[in-house]
Amino acid sequence: MENEKISIVGNKKKMTTKQLILCGLFTALIAVGAFIKIPIPVLPFTLQFLFTMMAGLLLGGEMGAYSVLIYILLGFIGLPIFTEGGGLGYIFKPTFGYIIGFWIASYVTGKIANEKSNPTYKRILTANFIGLAIVYSLGMIYYYIICNFVINTPIGVWPLFLYCFILAVPGDILLCILSALLYKRLIPTIKFIR
Template sequence: MERNIALIALFAALTGALALLPSFTLGFGVPITAQMLGIMLCGTILGARKGALAVLLYLLLIAVGLPIAAGGAGGLGVFARPSVGYLIGFPVAAFAIGLVADRFARPMEFWPAFFASMVGIAVVTVFGVIGMSIMLSVTLPEAMGFALPFLPGDLIKAAIAGGITQGLARARPGLASLRT
């Protein structure tokens, strides 16, 4: 029990730390943050339930005012921005990532973790596009146009998550037991 709580807290902190890394701006002006990498790792390493709980804890910490959202934001105001759909989608994505990874015989390998992370990207994008559509009063296709430039960066993060997951599993063979 204590181990699970510690792991959930550790991955919530990891996600917050990744969100605070300076963004990398693509050549066409779209900033890419490492926040989604944390969400992916929550799912690939902790599994569906614990991964989602870690992300929910991360969101709770943002809500109470810790400045650990992308760009160093915190507080309830973060949930009133056009990006609120992404935030709502984060725990759902972590759960989906863990669920999809669990369907593979070797979920801690690169390809299962990469594929599961891509499913998480799709989940977050759906939530994010719906949230932007509502918050910005634009159509779903217009909101999708806002989201598309972020997808190449998310695919890179999915590859990084796959590599980290596989590397951790090889370095710590008992790591797969964390998923149960």
């Protein structure tokens, strides 16, 4: 059963059963992470970022991105797994840009960190901080566009920067450091995971 492969895109790309299970596990962890909240104004601090980073680091960029994509698709079909519910209408929530950022950042973080079989802390932290920059860049741009041009609740650049970056980023910086420490300790098990 371990070597059994399941086709996910025609006959070109195949996942092992183990990869499929791990992908599902991280999808579930990301969903659970959405409900572990520390309330701060405008943008709640959750553990989604930690689990999306760990998915990219442990599963590799492609598989980590699949985990986040499945999470997004499950939320779109109506499962209330996003921070404020679910459904296709969630794309009109100002914070949806952060979820798009999680998807891309998981891929990029995993690709950068896993270029070497035993990456240094510096490489892992660099990958994590690049992922953090992707999440916040996409999240803030999306937030600004949705608020100012779609749902007609204008927000200025300074309040956006204050509430959606300055107040939120310190916790995510700590998560970058924590995930680097966890990943470095888990490197010996990666051959078993993949």
